[in-house]
Amino acid sequence: MSLKWKTINIQKPGKKFNILGHMEQAYDVVVIGGGPGGMGAALGARESGVARVLILDRESEPGGILLQCIHSGFGLHYFKEQLTGPEYAERFLNKVIDDNVKIMAGSYVSGIAVDSDGTKQVRVLSEDHGQVIVKTRAVVLSMGCRERTRGAIRIPGTRPSGVLTAGLAQKFVNMMGMLPGKRIAILGSGDIGLIMARRLMLEGCEVVGVFEYLPYSNGLTRNVVQCLEDFGIPLHLSTTVAYIHGRDRVERITVAPVEKDLKPDLSQARDIQCDTLLLSIGLIPENELSQSLGIRLDLITGGPWVSSTLETSMPGVFACGNVLHVHDLVDYVTRESLLAGRFAGEWAQGVRRPVDNIRLIPGDNVRYCVPHSLSTEREHTIYMRCKTVMQPCKIRVGNLMEKKLRFVVPAEMIMLKIKPHLLDKFHGDTLRIDILPEDA
Amino acid sequence: MTMYDVVIIGGGVVGCSIARELSRFQVRTALLEQCAEVGFGTSKTNSGIIHAGHHSPPGTLKGMLVVRGNELYDRLQKELGFSFRRIGELVVAQSQEEIEILEHLKQQGVEKGVPGLEIWDQKRLLREEPNLSHTLLSALHAPSAGVINPYELAFALIENAEKNGVVLKVDSPVEKIEYQKDRLVLHTPTKKLATRFVLNCAGVFSDKIAQMVGLNDFVILPRKGEEYMLDKRLQGLVRRLIFPVPTKQSKGTLIIPTYDGTIMVGPTAQDTFDRYDVSTTYEGAKQVFEAVKKICPSISERDTITEFAGLRAVSNTNDFIIGTTAVKGFINVAGIQSPGLTAAPAIAEYVCDILENEGLELIKKPDFKPHIPKVSHFGNLSVAEQKRLIEENASYAKVICRCELVTEAEINHAIDHGARTLDGIKFRTRAGMGRCQGGFCAARCMNILAGHTGQAIHQITKRGSGSWIVTKMENHQHPKTGKEV
Amino acid sequence: MTEAEQYICIGCPIGCPLRLEHEGDKIIEISGHDCDRGAKYAKQEFTEPRRDFSTTVAISGARWNRLPVKVNRQIHKDRVMEGARIIHELQVEAPVKLGQVLIKNVFGEEGIDVVACRTMDRVIS
The missing domain is CATH 3.10.530.10 (CPE0013-like)
Structure with a gap:
């Protein structure tokens, strides 16, 4: 099979560039998803020494959700400067193109089959090329995540138009040039919701308030200050939307403080006029493809169970980015995906690392740890999230180490490096990680 | 002013069934629907059950029409291709007294000719439906009951009716009916239509329509039903429709394995005075989940993925009101509550008989086409079939809704066959019905719809009238569509 | 006359409530911060608050x-x-x-x- 691929309309600044070139017969690594995770994985794979790397992206251009995140705050760790989402994406895209990674946009992966020799056949529905089977040795899953919707939190009332997720509103405003409404309420204080509050104010909308059922904000303090306080938008903590009103379009919402069980106290409810309710109530890794492959998932993260090489329960299939667990910073996605790409590249070249011999157990105040297991021969970075706010506190890793932290909050990932010399002395097969009060 | 033989007011499954039945004959028929599309009222929020027929007492009109309606569904499905499957139903008894009611229901069903009724003992019941509560004593099994996507039925009926010459006018609420010598004149905000016969199929508004010609002999007391859709991972929890023993008010709260494999629980039965009240409530959810947990303990409110409510057009007679009135040419087809969906094809036959008795000549069209093209849901096809479709039409390879795997070709087809709103696309193709609830595909569907209809993006609605989705940016020069090129 | 401004530190998720006392343009005292970043931030916000745009x-x-x-x-x-x-x-x-x-x-x-x-x-x- 030697197909001539059509040039897609993405150019490297200054010169014409055909991203696809000729279709190879087979690839070493196929990356599913062309967001920051997918691009990082592709670069990581190339670094490991494999030549044939392909990114499959379901959108019409690669870049992922970064393309609609026009605010700055990306890249501080990786590029050491504050970039907007599109800038971060384009810098990576240029690296990927320069590195001879092939990209097939408008491509939806509808299934993966595994041959007896371990070769994977990725079935793709492509806007330009119809149904295509791509052969590869290794696969990296990097499909990202989706937003939780109204149904997930059960808000009673009518079902008018004007109830939408903050991310969809972001696409309407930042890419299509449309406003989701004029008078806007926001449920959930996640960063996308806070960022959208400011965006909509700048575009001439009225933002009547942000409502958060927890007693603290789920977003960065910087966003609470610069997106809400700067614009005089009220943040109502421990308050939720109890009812949606309106026949065709949202006309008003009922808000109420929440009681200890987090259910609304309807005796203290009040109505607020608005024509739009944006939901910023959390993200869920998008693992329908992983599930269809029978890959083992972690019920807490919603992502695959992965070893220390970020390999899933399916040999030769790796995962990184928000499909693995929802990250707080894109820089961490990049770091993780470079690693996943490297391991996938190694795998494609026949390198088999020793099997992990230590399983990680999330203990007190630890919601999850990724990866789920470690090997003793090299340094590891563990990503974690806590369950509740604690300050000051310490992380205890079995009997190997303790590390003091000024604080932990659920909205922020915790990164922990474990050096091989510590693990050298460890002979157990499970390692429990706890986050404890400092004086415990 | 165009003169019609019959004008149907209301494009629910009842109005659409009659329109399709009339389209067999050389009769000039129009259907007026107040919403942007047919099926957007009570039909869309129906539980989607084709009842076996043993619930309704003999001697009532609904009792008579339900069994015949059930029989007609196989042929209708073959002709129109909507989603319908006979999965059978079980009425389960939770106490000794209820076992007696099962016997009564069985007797009632046998008299009416309901096929295959059988009482199952506890052992049989739990073998067939192992996830039901072990406290259930026995059940009445009715194999002829089925599930259907009711909105698909309405879309298919009207498409076929239009193909055979029926005129459909949407966004056309009837505001006034004038009686002239030998005809009735109907006024909508934009037009006037003259007709010999008016069929009042206006559902929860049918008493209001009757009042327009001075008839005050019945009232509609809308009864709200809330339904809760559960996560797809519960697929297979029950294989048949599960009913508790009915009460006077309703058939009770059911467990419904929908055609698409999702478990749905509901409905409630709450009288309301607001004919637009389709809100879900805390109390409704509580009632539903308390009731179904008694029958199937593993169902939890936490599994809800979406919820909705609809209104039953219950009349004060508690039976269907179908027949001529004091006003010549004005025929009521009102008070069609449960089992109205099941009875609809039989109602259509019955209404044609009435029209014939009233002097309308029903001459068969020699060129009546009973079929509409079958639409396959791409995602349900085999790899080979998918490949073939893509070779025929490249837009089958363009995935628009990734949660439900809906392609551009299917969206195009839906629009070509009548979808005018985002809900119209959703209920025809499932785009936006999945886990992300349209978060990813809504913008794409809007672009495609705008491209077909020539509307600007901000003119596109969720379901017509005031349900706009986006509005213009002050500082943006708007091209015709917000299209991604 | 001494006046006071309130800020929330954006340096980290703790979000220390900062208090800056001043007489006209002159800063008298900054309090409420857990670390140096808080003091620096309060000073910046008081003298010249800057934003990415x-x-x-x-x-x-x-x-x-x-x-x-x-x-x-x-x-x-x-x-x-x-x-x-x-x-x-x-x-x-x-x-x-x-x-x-x-x-x-x-x-x-x-x-x-x-x-x-x-x-x-x-x-x-």
């Missing part, structure tokens, strides 16, 4: 209707709305390149430019 402008002949843009330096907090007004007047035509200057010296200040945040090719529709 990015938005979108209308673009024609491109894949999308809006082009993301930013001001290449932080601007004073009070100029954000003014900046939005000026920038939103802008209409650009594809192609545009990442980093291309769209408005030079936006507030009449040397070196403060509005630049494109991505490349957008000309797309023939």
Whole structure:
């Protein structure tokens, strides 16, 4: 099979560039998803020494959700400067193109089959090329995540138009040039919701308030200050939307403080006029493809169970980015995906690392740890999230180490490096990680 | 002013069934629907059950029409291709007294000719439906009951009716009916239509329509039903429709394995005075989940993925009101509550008989086409079939809704066959019905719809009238569509 | 006369409630901070609060209707709305390149430019 691929309309600044070139017969690594995770994985794979790397992206251009995140705050760790989402994406895209990674946009992966020799056949529905089977040795899953919707939190009332997720509103405003409404309420204080509050104010909308059922904000303090306080938008903590009103379009919402069980106290409810309710109530890794492959998932993260090489329960299939667990910073996605790409590249070249011999157990105040297991021969970075706010506190890793932290909050990932010399002395097969009060 | 033989007011499954039945004959028929599309009222929020027929007492009109309606569904499905499957139903008894009611229901069903009724003992019941509560004593099994996507039925009926010459006018609420010598004149905000016969199929508004010609002999007391859709991972929890023993008010709260494999629980039965009240409530959810947990303990409110409510057009007679009135040419087809969906094809036959008795000549069209093209849901096809479709039409390879795997070709087809709103696309193709609830595909569907209809993006609605989705940016020069090129 | 300003530190998720006492332009005392970053932040907010500023402008002949843009330096907090007004007047035509200057010296200040945040090719529709 030697197909001539059509040039897609993405150019490297200054010169014409055909991203696809000729279709190879087979690839070493196929990356599913062309967001920051997918691009990082592709670069990581190339670094490991494999030549044939392909990114499959379901959108019409690669870049992922970064393309609609026009605010700055990306890249501080990786590029050491504050970039907007599109800038971060384009810098990576240029690296990927320069590195001879092939990209097939408008491509939806509808299934993966595994041959007896371990070769994977990725079935793709492509806007330009119809149904295509791509052969590869290794696969990296990097499909990202989706937003939780109204149904997930059960808000009673009518079902008018004007109830939408903050991310969809972001696409309407930042890419299509449309406003989701004029008078806007926001449920959930996640960063996308806070960022959208400011965006909509700048575009001439009225933002009547942000409502958060927890007693603290789920977003960065910087966003609470610069997106809400700067614009005089009220943040109502421990308050939720109890009812949606309106026949065709949202006309008003009922808000109420929440009681200890987090259910609304309807005796203290009040109505607020608005024509739009944006939901910023959390993200869920998008693992329908992983599930269809029978890959083992972690019920807490919603992502695959992965070893220390970020390999899933399916040999030769790796995962990184928000499909693995929802990250707080894109820089961490990049770091993780470079690693996943490297391991996938190694795998494609026949390198088999020793099997992990230590399983990680999330203990007190630890919601999850990724990866789920470690090997003793090299340094590891563990990503974690806590369950509740604690300050000051310490992380205890079995009997190997303790590390003091000024604080932990659920909205922020915790990164922990474990050096091989510590693990050298460890002979157990499970390692429990706890986050404890400092004086415990 | 165009003169019609019959004008149907209301494009629910009842109005659409009659329109399709009339389209067999050389009769000039129009259907007026107040919403942007047919099926957007009570039909869309129906539980989607084709009842076996043993619930309704003999001697009532609904009792008579339900069994015949059930029989007609196989042929209708073959002709129109909507989603319908006979999965059978079980009425389960939770106490000794209820076992007696099962016997009564069985007797009632046998008299009416309901096929295959059988009482199952506890052992049989739990073998067939192992996830039901072990406290259930026995059940009445009715194999002829089925599930259907009711909105698909309405879309298919009207498409076929239009193909055979029926005129459909949407966004056309009837505001006034004038009686002239030998005809009735109907006024909508934009037009006037003259007709010999008016069929009042206006559902929860049918008493209001009757009042327009001075008839005050019945009232509609809308009864709200809330339904809760559960996560797809519960697929297979029950294989048949599960009913508790009915009460006077309703058939009770059911467990419904929908055609698409999702478990749905509901409905409630709450009288309301607001004919637009389709809100879900805390109390409704509580009632539903308390009731179904008694029958199937593993169902939890936490599994809800979406919820909705609809209104039953219950009349004060508690039976269907179908027949001529004091006003010549004005025929009521009102008070069609449960089992109205099941009875609809039989109602259509019955209404044609009435029209014939009233002097309308029903001459068969020699060129009546009973079929509409079958639409396959791409995602349900085999790899080979998918490949073939893509070779025929490249837009089958363009995935628009990734949660439900809906392609551009299917969206195009839906629009070509009548979808005018985002809900119209959703209920025809499932785009936006999945886990992300349209978060990813809504913008794409809007672009495609705008491209077909020539509307600007901000003119596109969720379901017509005031349900706009986006509005213009002050500082943006708007091209015709917000299209991604 | 001593007056006080309240800030919430943005240095980390703890969000220390900061209090800055001053007499006119002169800072008397900063309190409430857990670490040095808090004091530094309060001082900056008091003397010259600065913000990143990015938005979108209308673009024609491109894949999308809006082009993301930013001001290449932080601007004073009070100029954000003014900046939005000026920038939103802008209409650009594809192609545009990442980093291309769209408005030079936006507030009449040397070196403060509005630049494109991505490349957008000309797309023939």
